[in-house]
Amino acid sequence: MKKTLSLLFSLSLTFLLCQKIELKKVIDSSQIFKGKIAGNPVTMQLSYDGIIDCHQYQHFVKGWYYYDKYKKKIPLTGVYDLANLHLYNFGSQQDKKSKILHKNITNLQLVAKTDSIAKKLKPNEILILESDYSDKKEAAGNFQIGNKILPAKLFTKDTRIYRYNNYLFLPNNKKINTYDFINKLGGNKLISFISDKSGNRVLLYFEELSNFNFCGMCGAGDGEKGYRVLYFTNDWNFKKYEEFLIESCIENIYDIKQTKSKNRKMLTYKFNKTESTPAYTFTVDIKNASITKSKK
Incomplete structure (x- = not known):
């Protein structure tokens, strides 16, 4: 019985490790x-x-x-x-x-x-x-x-000709396009992913334009930068995502202090108090594909 359980655990672990997640960028x-x-x-x-x-x-x-x-x-x-x-x-x-x-x-x-x-x-x-x-x-x-x-x-709800597609290839032969449910700006990069008792998570870093109109507000800015955590069910059905900005022309977020752990698996960003928001901190846990936000 113990041998059987050990074999099942080994096979389960092998299966989890073999699950592959990729992000592919395709500009139409x-x-x-x-x-x-x-x-x-x-x-x-x-x-x-x-x-x-x-x-x-x-x-x-x-x-x-x-x-x-x-x-x-x-x-x-x-x-x-x-x-x-x-x-x-x-x-x-x-x-x-x-x-x-x-x-x-x-x-x-x-x-x-x-x-x-x-x-x-x-x-x-x-x-x-x-x-x-x-x-x-x-x-x-x-x-x-x-x-x-x-x-x-x-017969379409989207007549855009020029499209920034970011395809996430997931286990169970599933594929999603961040273009369809986050925004149309692309710019995502796959950082890490994990499976635990709460489901599956994918951590993305992104750099994207603030405004497709370069003549408009923030059109000449460096753009929006930050992280996104995508949440999935145990069988990889998409649930929701959270976004954490570390730089933004639109939100007027600049000069954020960043610190890294010795193993570079934990990144901490400290945001100072502004007229509209209190000071806060969020920590990016790369290993666990998660982000926690707290008051400074």
């Missing part, structure tokens, strides 16, 4: 969407085609769409503007007029005039789709060909 600059134009199923592919001014989420796009029934690709060019899409087909002069469109949209103010600028070039087809970053609705709008204006939509 092209997306495929499904949707409908006037009730007809369509497929669309759009690719990033260069930034307009200084906002990552205001850029040129190019690509194509086709009606699923015929699969004949029809070229598109246009602008991605804070989740909205302004797309145009110029027929046989697609390349020439696409270049002219680029030359005439050079700053954030002109982005707002995309449609009037494009219409002067007399497009064969116009596709305008509106969405937002709330992830609560489909992208919907109108398709115009000649004098006809028809309804159009994409």
Whole structure:
């Protein structure tokens, strides 16, 4: 019996040690969407085609769409503007007029005039789709060909073309993308992970932009830095995450004092009192993939 228990414990320990967790960063600059134009199923592919001014989420796009029934690709060019899409087909002069469109949209103010600028070039087809970053609705709008204006939509809650994906590959053949449940900024790095009686935890360090709009507040800052603890059930279903900033332009967090244990497995950060927050300390336990916060 003792031998059997020892063998089971050994096998269990081997299994736990063999469980592998990886984080893979993948930057997308092209997306495929499904949707409908006037009730007809369509497929669309759009690719990033260069930034307009200084906002990552205001850029040129190019690509194509086709009606699923015929699969004949029809070229598109246009602008991605804070989740909205302004797309145009110029027929046989697609390349020439696409270049002219680029030359005439050079700053954030002109982005707002995309449609009037494009219409002067007399497009064969116009596709305008509106969405937002709330992830609560489909992208919907109108398709115009000649004098006809028809309804159009994409079956997606996220029309972003440029995406910073951080895939976490977990045991039990599970995979999650921090893009989907933390934020869209990426920048995560896997530090450690552990399993105990409370479940599973993953510790991430992150460095990310404060603002995709480099012309806006904190756009030229060094960005947001800190740690995240991700909590999972025993069978690796995601539960929640906690975030701990050690530097932030948005939150005005700078000049934090850091100390390390001799084995460098414990990191302590001390935050001074401010007008809005009391002094506090948090300790990063790398070995146990945990962070504890306390008053200074």
